[in-house]
Amino acid sequence: MDTFINFLDRYFMPVAGRLAEQRHLKSIRDGIVATMPLLLIGSFFLIIAFPPVPALEALIKPYVNDLLKIVNATFGIIAMVASFTIAYSLAGTYKLDSLAAGILSLSAFMVAIPLSQDGNILLKWTGSQGLFVAILIAVFTVEMQRKFVEKNLIIRMPEGVPPSVARSFAALVPGFVILSVVWVINFILVKSVNLSIPEVINKVIALPLMHLGSTLPAIILAILVAQLLWSVGIHGQAIVEGIMAPIWISFAEQNAAAKAAGEIVLPHIATLQFFQIFVQIGGTGTTLALALLLLFTTRSKQLKAVGRAAIGPGLFNINEPITFGMPIVMNPIMIVPFMIAPILVALITYFAMALNIVGRPYALIPWTTPVLISGFLTTGDWKAIVLQIINFAVAGAVYYSFLKLWDNKKYEEEQQAMLEKE
Amino acid sequence: MKILLICGAGMSTSLLVEKMKKEGEKRGIKDLYINAEAADNLEKVIDDYDVILLGPQIRYKEKYVAELTKEKNKVYRVIPPHVYGMIDGAKTLDLALEALKNK
Numbered sequence: 001m002d003t004f005i006n007f008l009d010r011y012f013m014p015v016a017g018r019l020a021e022q023r024h025l026k027s028i029r030d031g032i033v034a035t036m037p038l039l040l041i042g043s044f045f046l047i048i049a050f051p052p053v054p055a056l057e058a059l060i061k062p063y064v065n066d067l068l069k070i071v072n073a074t075f076g077i078i079a080m081v082a083s084f085t086i087a088y089s090l091a092g093t094y095k096l097d098s099l100a101a102g103i104l105s106l107s108a109f110m111v112a113i114p115l116s117q118d119g120n121i122l123l124k125w126t127g128s129q130g131l132f133v134a135i136l137i138a139v140f141t142v143e144m145q146r147k148f149v150e151k152n153l154i155i156r157m158p159e160g161v162p163p164s165v166a167r168s169f170a171a172l173v174p175g176f177v178i179l180s181v182v183w184v185i186n187f188i189l190v191k192s193v194n195l196s197i198p199e200v201i202n203k204v205i206a207l208p209l210m211h212l213g214s215t216l217p218a219i220i221l222a223i224l225v226a227q228l229l230w231s232v233g234i235h236g237q238a239i240v241e242g243i244m245a246p247i248w249i250s251f252a253e254q255n256a257a258a259k260a261a262g263e264i265v266l267p268h269i270a271t272l273q274f275f276q277i278f279v280q281i282g283g284t285g286t287t288l289a290l291a292l293l294l295l296f297t298t299r300s301k302q303l304k305a306v307g308r309a310a311i312g313p314g315l316f317n318i319n320e321p322i323t324f325g326m327p328i329v330m331n332p333i334m335i336v337p338f339m340i341a342p343i344l345v346a347l348i349t350y351f352a353m354a355l356n357i358v359g360r361p362y363a364l365i366p367w368t369t370p371v372l373i374s375g376f377l378t379t380g381d382w383k384a385i386v387l388q389i390i391n392f393a394v395a396g397a398v399y400y401s402f403l404k405l406w407d408n409k410k411y412e413e414e415q416q417a418m419l420e421k422e
Numbered sequence: 423m424k425i426l427l428i429c430g431a432g433m434s435t436s437l438l439v440e441k442m443k444k445e446g447e448k449r450g451i452k453d454l455y456i457n458a459e460a461a462d463n464l465e466k467v468i469d470d471y472d473v474i475l476l477g478p479q480i481r482y483k484e485k486y487v488a489e490l491t492k493e494k495n496k497v498y499r500v501i502p503p504h505v506y507g508m509i510d511g512a513k514t515l516d517l518a519l520e521a522l523k524n525k
Binding site for chain 2: 014
């Protein structure tokens with residue numbers, strides 16, 4: 001076990017860390033995270049438009065379309081906003097003009113997406129269907145911009161010209177080329193195969209990727225990697241979500257769009273909420289039950305103290321007192337249930353949702369929302385509360401015997417130390 | 423003296439910040455300013471601080487923080503896991519003071 005931990009620490013951690021810090025992945029994540037406030041606000045109005053209580057539903061019904069206006073202005077334009085924010089973040093890492101990058105990327109995105117017959121913008125493309133398109137357009141825009149600046153193919157103004165004027169001229173040449181290239185590619189694609197850039201991207205890249213990301217093995221793998229990283233004390237979610245967030249948030253958006261369209265069974269299970277709300281109850285490793293067990297069932301003074309420190313933050317799904325205080329990190333005994341519990345809980349949640357026993361999540365809520373409330377809000381289904389209780393209990397059962405082993409060891413150590421003092 | 427703690431989202435470090443503030447009051451240290459931030463914001467706010475303390479869970483960012491702090495002429499330390507786990511404000515404050523002294 002020690003050699004295994006050493007192996008993780010020496011080889012697995014640096015690779016995962018580098019991947020999470022990779023410039024493009026990091027910018028994509030930062031850009032998408034920047035859209036989060038909009039999604040949270042949109043979710044709030046989505047919950048109000050479709051209240052989880054039947055009595056309220058009839059009351060709200062006449063106003064649903066008015067309320068959905070805000071949903072459309074948040075969820076409905078998320079890809080459009082992301083085309084700006086991702087380019088903005090990425091350009092910042094190259095120390096390029098980030099504002100110009102964001103504006104050009106947004107414009108290029110609008111060039112790429114198809115319009116309706118009578119020339120209107122379609123929420124489908126500015127929202128849930130367009131995220132991968134936005135990502136690729138943003139990366140393309142900034143890389144082109146960088147090439148132009150490197151090769152010095154920009155219009156430079158003589159000194160004395162106000163910087164804001166000089167900047168707008170500097171963006172002219174790359175902007176002209178970027179928009180033209182996107183337009184030409186789109187034109188050729190539409191004329192030859194009758195598909196626009198976003199449709200091709202979704203067919204060739206997004207759908208296969210998302211299909212892969214939605215499978216049960218992918219879900220388990222994502223959890224396994226995050227738990228392995230935490231086992232050596234590295235923030236696993238930050239790394240795994242950094243890579244998977246575009247897919248998981250896309251799923252969440254598509255569920256929200258389906259909900260807004262009045263569909264009963266929502267399309268996706270592997271949403272961001274699946275992991276944050278149903279698996280990480282009490283924090284990574286589903287440790288809320290463990291926090292209670294630490295507080296009430298341990299003989300070791302140290303572990304009881306950890307329980308006291310852990311219970312408050314645990315209610316808000318923060319569990320560093322447990323992972324580092326108990327500790328779970330680098331602790332061969334506790335790493336075992338730390339792996340098993342979240343995977344078991346994920347399996348239960350997956351099947352409960354796949355068999356449509358429990359509703360699938362559509363509203364995005366902060367991951368720090370306490371358990372029970374969070375499950376209800378995110379799905380609008382009271383059975384989600386039951387599911388969270390089951391998950392909580394299963395995780396507690398998995399941890400129990402391992403905790404006993406660790407508690408006995410700690411207790412003996414403490415007794416030994418006391419004897420030596422006397 | 424201005425101390426910045428960073429972790430994934432600035433959540434768990436904010437627990438530690440409160441403990442450190444109390445410890446600072448207890449010791450009667452004046453001009454003590456302590457704050458928590460998400461690691462991704464470090465570049466934006468680093469100029470406002472003297473010492474940067476890293477949560478152990480994001481020590482994979484240590485190289486990046488080391489380079490940035492060197493460039494900005496600041497100091498940094500990684501908080502030891504057991505200190506972090508027990509939310510030990512006193513030891514974390516000691517760490518920050520030691521880092522400043524050896525600047």
